[in-house]
Each structure stands twice: as C-alpha cells, then as structure tokens.
Amino acid sequence: MNKxxxxxxxxxxxxxxxxxxxxxxxxxxxxxxxxxxxxxxxxRVRREAHGLSQVALAKRLQSSQSRVAKMEAADHTVSxxxxxxxxxxxxxxxxxIARVLARKSGVAA
Amino acid sequence: MNKxxxxxxxxxxxxxxxxxxxxxxxxxxxxxxxxxxxxxxxxRVRREAHGLSQVALAKRLQSSQSRVAKMEAADHTVSxxxxxxxxxxxxxxxxxIARVLARKSGVAA
DNA sequence: TGCAGCCATGTCATATATGACATATACTAA
DNA sequence: TTAGTATATGTCATATATGACATGGCTGCA
Numbered sequence: 001m002n003k004x005x006x007x008x009x010x011x012x013x014x015x016x017x018x019x020x021x022x023x024x025x026x027x028x029x030x031x032x033x034x035x036x037x038x039x040x041x042x043x044r045v046r047r048e049a050h051g052l053s054q055v056a057l058a059k060r061l062q063s064s065q066s067r068v069a070k071m072e073a074a075d076h077t078v079s080x081x082x083x084x085x086x087x088x089x090x091x092x093x094x095x096x097i098a099r100v101l102a103r104k105s106g107v108a109a
Numbered sequence: 110m111n112k113x114x115x116x117x118x119x120x121x122x123x124x125x126x127x128x129x130x131x132x133x134x135x136x137x138x139x140x141x142x143x144x145x146x147x148x149x150x151x152x153r154v155r156r157e158a159h160g161l162s163q164v165a166l167a168k169r170l171q172s173s174q175s176r177v178a179k180m181e182a183a184d185h186t187v188s189x190x191x192x193x194x195x196x197x198x199x200x201x202x203x204x205x206i207a208r209v210l211a212r213k214s215g216v217a218a
Numbered sequence: 219t220g221c222a223g224c225c226a227t228g229t230c231a232t233a234t235a236t237g238a239c240a241t242a243t244a245c246t247a248a
Numbered sequence: 249t250t251a252g253t254a255t256a257t258g259t260c261a262t263a264t265a266t267g268a269c270a271t272g273g274c275t276g277c278a
Contacts, residue, residue: 028194028197028198031197031201031202031203032193032194032197034203035193035203035206038203053223053224053225054224054225054226055223055224055225058267062267063266063267063268064266064267064268064269065224065225065226066225066226066227066228066267066268066269066270067265067266067267067268068225069224069225069226069227070226070227072225073226073227075227077264077265077266078265078266079188079190079235079264079265079266080189080190080193081188081189081190081235081265082265082266084141084144084189085137085141088137088140088141089137092140093140094140094143094144094147094210094211095210095211097144097210098207098208098209098210098211099207099211100207101203101204101206101207101210102203102204102207102208162253162254162255163254163255163256164253164254164255167237171237172236172237172238173236173237173238173239174254174255174256175237175238175239175240175255175256175257175258176236176237176238177255178254178255178256178257179256179257181255182256182257184257186234186235186236187235187236188234188235188236188265190235190265191235191236
C-alpha cells in the first residue's frame with residue numbers, strides 16, 4: 001500500500017489511523033498528496049463527463065492510455081504538471097482548477 | 110523573448126499585441142503559462158514575506174539558489190510541480206494555492 | 219463461445235527537470 | 249577600492265517523468 005492509495009482511502013472517509021501521519025507523511029507531503037488526489041479525481045470525473053475514453057483523452061494529450069490510467073490512479077510516476085495539463089486539455093481554466101484544489105470532495109464537471 | 114517573459118509582461122499590463130496569442134500560444138498553453146506566472150510570483154512574494162533569501166528557501170527545498178531564482182523567473186526549465194512544492198514549503202496549503210491560481214494579480218502573504 | 223472496447227499495471231528507452239556549480243550583476247558598507 | 253550579500257543566468261551530469269508497448273481483467277454483445 002503506497003502513500004497515494006493510503007491517502008485516497010482517507011479522503012473517502014476511511015480515517016485510517018489518525019488521518020494524516022499514519023505512515024511518516026510530513027505536513028508538506030500530505031498537502032502535495034492531497035492536491036494530487038483532488039486533481040486526479042477531477043480528471044476522471046471530467047473525462048467521463050465529456051464522454052471520453054482514456055484512449056481518447058490520451059490522444060488529446062499526445063500521451064497514452066496507460067498514462068491516463070496512472071494519472072487517474074494518482075500513480076507516483078505522475079507529476080502534478082501532467083495532471084494540470086490533463087485538466088486543461090479537458091477545458092479547465094486556472095479558475096476551475098483552483099476550485100478543484102480548494103475543494104474537499106471532488107465535485108463534478 | 111520567450112513565451113514566459115512574454116506572458117509576464119502582459120500580466121503586468123503591457124498588453125503586448127492582443128494580450129494572448131501574440132506568438133502562437135494555444136488556449137491551453139496560455140492557461141498553463143498563466144498558472145505558472147501566478148505561482149512564481151506568489152513564491153517570490155511569500156518568500157520575501159517570510160524574510161528568507163533564495164539561499165535559505167533553497168535549503169528548505171533541498172535545492173539550490175539558482176533554481177529558486179529560476180522558479181521566481183518562471184523559467185521554462187521549471188515545472189509547476191516544483192513551484193507547488195516551493196509554496197508548500199513556505200507554508201502554503203492547498204486552499205492557499207488554489208487562491209493563488211484563481212487570482213488575477215498575485216496578492217500578498 | 220468468441221471478440222471488441224475499456225481500464226489497470228508493469229517495463230523500458232528516452233525526454234525532461236533538477237541540483238550543483240561557475241560566473242555575472244547590483245547594491246551596501248567599511 | 250575591497251568585501252559581503254542577494255540575485256540572475258548558463259551549463260551539465262544525473263534523477264525523474266513520460267510515452268509506448270505488452271499483457272491481463274472485466275463487461276457486454278454477437
């Protein structure tokens with residue numbers, strides 16, 4: 001179980017341990033993981049809202065299906081950069097993306 | 110003159126050409142550049158607010174002075190990732206950072 | 219039974235970002 | 249002047265992220 005999955009469970013209300021530092025997550029690491037999870041979740045929600053498959057989004061991004069899958073899984077090999085580019089490719093504006101980052105639960109569209 | 114500097118001038122009100130696509134910036138590229146500029150500006154503002162030199166911040170980030178300088182210059186060799194890590198290292202929360210992304214002008218603290 | 223579309227996951231060669239270093243400029247104080 | 253501090257900028261070896269590919273699971277449909 002890696003940190004990302006760990007954090008995702010918690011974000012969905014599982015309250016593993018004391019929410020934050022179950023495994024040695026520094027405060028700064030948790031902030032980054034939190035952002036990553038929000039972005040990756042929003043990516044999936046929006047991709048589906050657009051009726052696109054991972055393959056279709058990958059084409060827009062000049063990337064590959066496997067990478068899109070990893071993006072949505074908040075894989076540790078995926079940068080925040082790439083997630084931001086993904087959201088932008090789905091029509092997200094800076095203001096949109098700001099809302100995603102600020103939101104506690106990844107709401108729709 | 111690269112795209113970043115181009116965009117920064119414009120953000121400060123220079124209105125180079127027709128603001129946006131003076132050089133062939135796609136809409137998606139401008140969104141990303143916009144975010145980068147807001148983050149880099151916020152980084153400088155906050156670093157100074159904390160009374161830190163670039164060297165001091167670099168130490169916190171386990172990076173180097175030159176890289177911090179490039180971060181604040183929105184250099185093309187700097188990722189959004191690194192900028193986000195920089196802001197987090199200065200105490201920025203996801204919500205804080207969201208405000209930075211949404212803001213038109215990089216306000217303080 | 220296929221078979222096709224969609225997604226997950228692992229591997230790998232290469233592209234890109236990064237820290238470190240050198241060096242330059244600007245400003246201040248002695 | 250010289251010295252010290254802060255910042256800017258270019259280069260480079262290496263670390264990391266990326267696209268591509270292979271493969272497997274799952275669902276629905278012929």
